[in-house]
Amino acid sequence: MAEKVVLAYSGGLDTSVAIRWIKEKYNMDVIAVTADVGGDKDLGAVREKALKVGAVKALVIDAREDFVDHFAFPALQADAIYQGVYPLATALSRPLIARLLVDVAEKEGASAVAHGCTGKGNDQVRIDVSVAALAPHLRVIAPAREWGMTREQTIAYAKRHGIPVPVTSASPYSVDQNLWGRSIECGVLEDPWVEPPEDVFAWTASAQNAPDQPRYVEISFEKGIPTSIDGRDMDGISLVQELNEMAGRHGVGRIDHIEDRLVGIKSREIYEAPAAIVLFAAHKALEAMTLARDQLRFKQKVADECADLVYNGLWFSSFHQDLVAYVQSSQRHVTGTVRLKLLKGVCRVVGRKSPYSLYRHALATYDEGDQFDQSASVGFIHIWGLPVKVQAQIQPENKSTL
Ligand code: ARG
Numbered sequence: 001m002a003e004k005v006v007l008a009y010s011g012g013l014d015t016s017v018a019i020r021w022i023k024e025k026y027n028m029d030v031i032a033v034t035a036d037v038g039g040d041k042d043l044g045a046v047r048e049k050a051l052k053v054g055a056v057k058a059l060v061i062d063a064r065e066d067f068v069d070h071f072a073f074p075a076l077q078a079d080a081i082y083q084g085v086y087p088l089a090t091a092l093s094r095p096l097i098a099r100l101l102v103d104v105a106e107k108e109g110a111s112a113v114a115h116g117c118t119g120k121g122n123d124q125v126r127i128d129v130s131v132a133a134l135a136p137h138l139r140v141i142a143p144a145r146e147w148g149m150t151r152e153q154t155i156a157y158a159k160r161h162g163i164p165v166p167v168t169s170a171s172p173y174s175v176d177q178n179l180w181g182r183s184i185e186c187g188v189l190e191d192p193w194v195e196p197p198e199d200v201f202a203w204t205a206s207a208q209n210a211p212d213q214p215r216y217v218e219i220s221f222e223k224g225i226p227t228s229i230d231g232r233d234m235d236g237i238s239l240v241q242e243l244n245e246m247a248g249r250h251g252v253g254r255i256d257h258i259e260d261r262l263v264g265i266k267s268r269e270i271y272e273a274p275a276a277i278v279l280f281a282a283h284k285a286l287e288a289m290t291l292a293r294d295q296l297r298f299k300q301k302v303a304d305e306c307a308d309l310v311y312n313g314l315w316f317s318s319f320h321q322d323l324v325a326y327v328q329s330s331q332r333h334v335t336g337t338v339r340l341k342l343l344k345g346v347c348r349v350v351g352r353k354s355p356y357s358l359y360r361h362a363l364a365t366y367d368e369g370d371q372f373d374q375s376a377s378v379g380f381i382h383i384w385g386l387p388v389k390v391q392a393q394i395q396p397e398n399k400s401t402l
Contacts, residue, residue, distance in 0.1 A: 002029045004110035005141060006101050008127070009034050009058070011046035015116040016163050017154055018143040019054050022114060026141065030114070032058040033104050037067045037093045038179030038237070053163050057108075061100055064179060068236035071096055072180045075310065076279055077224035077334075078327045079287075079303035082311045085257050086269065087276035089181030094123055095315035098130030105138055112139040119145035122262050126313035133316035173200060179240045181253075181273030192258060192268045203248040203272040207345030210251035214343040216350070217246065219282045221338070224331030226279055240275045247274035251345035262312045278347050282338035285349040290333045290356045302326055 005022060009015045009032035019030045032050035036043055043060045050058035071092040082088055101113040113131055117124035119142070128140050149157060158165050172187030184200050198206060220228040226239055234242070247253055253274030259267055287296065306323050314320060336354025340347055362371040 002027055003112070004029045004031055004056075004105075004108055005112040005114050006031045006033055006105045006108065006110045007055070007114040008097050008101055008116065009046070009050050009055070010116065011041065011043075011049055011166070012116070013154060013158060013163075013165060014144050016049065016053050017158050017161075018114065018116050019050065020161050020163060021143050021147060021157070022141060023054055025143075025146075028112065029056040030054065031056060031104065031108055031110065033100055034058070034060045035063045035093070035097050035100050036060060037096065038064045038241070039177045049164070053161075059104065063096055063100060064237050065235075067093060067096055068179060068240060072240070072276075073225050073236060074324065074327070075180075075306070076226070076276075076283055077331050078306040078323070079280065079284060079299065080306040080310055081280060081303070082307045083257065083259060085255050086259060086271060086311075087181055087273045087280065088307065088310050089178055089271070089273060089276070090176045090183050091122065091126060091310050091313075092180060093178050094126035094313070095130045098127045099134060101127075102131060102135045102138065105135065110138075112141050114141040114143065116144050117142055120261075120263055120265060122311065122313065125262055126315070129313040130316055179237065179244070180276050181271055184270040184272075185267070189268055189270055196256060196270050200270055201254065201272060203244060204253045204274060205249055205251045207251040210249065210344045212344075214341050215246060215250055216339060216341055217243075217278070218337050218339050219243075219279070220336070221283065221286055222335050224283065224287075224334040226282070240279075243275035243278050245274075247278045247342055247347060248272070250342035250347075252342050252347045253277050254345070278340060278342070281347055281349055282340060283334070285338045285352050286334055286336050286354060289352050289359055290336065290354050291330065292358065295330060299327075299330055302330075 005026070005028045007015065007018060007022070007030050009019070011034065019032065022028055022030050032047070032055040034043055034046050034050070047058045047060050075088060075092055080088060082091070104110070105113050115124070115127045117127060124142055124145060131138055131140055155165055173184050173189070174186045176183045182203055188194050189196060189200065218230050219226055228234060229239060229242055253272050255271040255273065257269045257271065259269045261267055287299065291299065302323055306327070309315070309317065309320055309323070333356035335356060336352065338349055339351035341350045362369055
């Protein structure tokens with residue numbers, strides 16, 4: 001009996017060719033697994049295709065709830081945004097997909113898992129490292145990293161073996177998408193000087209074509225998790241879907257980034273992430289109101305560590321567990337409602353409230369009812385500035401640097 005391998009199957013050209021190529025090269029039976037992470041594809045058709053091109057078995061797994069609850073929302077709580085701009089949609093889905101591959105491999109008695117990642121991206125790292133953490137005995141096969149075919153050669157291989165070449169392969173772009181965002185690479189986008197043509201975008205209107213009237217939206221959070229839109233309680237999937245549509249319609253969510261891949265390459269990345277952009281803005285606004293200054297400063301460091309770690313494929317590391325513990329603790333008062341204005345490509349926070357708000361009107365106001373004791377500032381400043389004053393007297397040259 002042939003050994004079995006569980007392949008992460010998207011239905012695209014590379015993974016379709018991979019099914020045939022693995023049979024030829026390794027003489028293994030391929031079990032195709034397609035994870036539904038909200039990418040909006042007809043997954044019934046994807047499954048059929050896997051079988052048609054030679055998989056012995058094809059599974060579609062609805063992982064949307066798992067993805068939102070255990071990957072996207074924890075990343076939101078962490079404020080994990082890579083290099084300050086990328087909400088990590090693809091990066092967050094990879095450890096989940098790896099875990100599904102491992103689960104199926106165990107159930108099916110497979111000796112290997114496989115994926116369609118090339119040898120120059122981040123995704124290969126994320127999947128390989130995740131598999132190594134979860135099931136070190138499993139072998140990982142990465143056909144697109146091994147076969148050394150150009151895109152043209154891959155298409156020729158597909159045609160030779162009667163593998164349908166999807167219409168989307170005619171598109172010059174490489175796209176990956178899930179509920180948390182959409183990534184677009186290749187074609188003219190590889191010239192960082194070229195503005196992305198409109199046909200790159202599928203989820204967002206251009207600012208020009210967005211409605212002239214603003215859309216105000218209120219998002220409520222409980223312990224850092226978004227729970228309602230405009231007062232309507234919603235499950236995570238619906239909430240993210242609704243915000244993707246709403247913000248996308250107003251042109252919010254486009255990102256154009258020169259990104260540093262883990263493998264040392266700078267690459268030009270276009271993203272659409274309407275819901276994520278709105279939710280990060282809202283979440284940060286609520287934290288600004290409910291966390292103390294020191295907590296905010298330290299949280300930002302944790303956020304940067306989390307983002308790098310997710311980007312770099314270390315989801316299943318102990319370090320991640322440690323950071324998650326901090327993040328969870330930090331969210332215990334991040335409850336309240338944020339009001340945002342979506343207008344012509346811009347998402348702006350215009351209001352926030354929380355039962356745990358640390359903002360005290362009586363302390364902040366310049367009007368009637370001011371309770372801040374201004375006379376106390378004199379003594380405070382005297383002691384705060386004392387070391388500067390002493391040093392300036394004894395080492396006066398310090399002044400010349402100002
Ligand atoms: N640059 C992004 C990342 O590393 C997006 C990758 C998109 N992946 C893909 N297979 N098209 O997370």
